[in-house]
Amino acid sequence: MSVSISPGRVRSEFVKKIKELSGETLQLCYQCGMCSGNCPMVSNMDLSPRQIIELARLGLEEEIANSKTVWICASCLACTVICPRGFDLSRLMEAIRLLTLRKRVDYVRPEEIPVKERGELPQIAMVSGLRKFSG
């Protein structure tokens, strides 16, 4: 029996929210994998950037929540500029991070950064890191 999957059949609050937050059309992606091939962080990810898009549009929230990938992403936009479909994956990664952070679940808590490191890190590291990893 064949199963057809279309955006209309995936009725998920998660998909609705990430579309709203990212402003991106998830159906644009045709899974060519250019994003994963160009991601400098992919070797540290448990799901590749390409897989994140596929799981996201299927509404598989739990699989994504159990993955570290969106927290390994450094928003370097290597995927964004290479995508042949004009899909901005950095915005999808941000949307998924925000769904967690807006539940007041921080990925990094400022008080847990060692004092020595806090003193040494450049300000742009602290500000950007805490913007991306805490709510």
Next chain:
Amino acid sequence: MRLAYYPGCTLKTKARNLEEPAIASLEALGFELEEIPRWNCCGAVHSLADDDLIHQVAPVRNLIRVKEQGKDAVVTLCSFCFNTLKRANLLMKDDAEKRDTLNSFMDEEIDYSGEVRVLHLLEVLRDEIGWEALAQEVKFPLRNLKLAPYYGCTLLRPREVAIDSVENPTILREFLKALGATPVEFPESTRCCGSYQIVSSPDSISGYAWDILSSALSHGAEALVLTCPLCDYDLGQGQKELVKRHNGFKGMPLFYFTQLLALALGLDPQVCHFELNHGSPESLLRENGLLP
């Protein structure tokens, strides 16, 4: 010529070695940087969520300060500040709905609609001075120095804010040629250093740094040329560990492009604050007769 200038937080403390040689060099070239009054932190990263307008307030306020000064362009040195200000500026220019919301929210400020141009210093050197004219100002050509230009991310991505070709940038190469140095191209020149991952997973940074440093080294570079204080930190702070881990690696000096500019223009090396560099470049400069 006086240019409105936005420094940003890091340049006033940890990256004085990026700022001070830039100010001194521009003065030597007949430009004066006029720091904008009451500037605030730019927010460091551009908000990528559609509903997150509150984080646009900080960069837009800085752009309003520039407009109030009566200037039509603002110069930045820090790659993060450049990117954040330029992306916020595009938002104010191109998105009427968000512009109206932000202007209403900041009702104590004058209205803003993206009138100011956001520039990086490298663009000023290329477009206002020109490489040939810059070359003529050079007193001490950086002869024999084999330097790899490293762009990182935020001067080139996304495409709409890029100061040069996204795929094949040449602006740093041309800059280095003007100073008399030998640019060394390498494939990792636009690869991310790990950025703010240093805050969440510091252990992963040394791997990213090694990919970049070892590639530059294998292409014949003696040092890397940077524009961003976070690249400097990520590529520099873990080098002692990399020296222990990788047989034959002796460390790689890191320069800010503004330090090289000041040296080539014959300014007092003290203005370069080499003591703040993570990968110390002083011995390489002494070997080449560029420092006493």
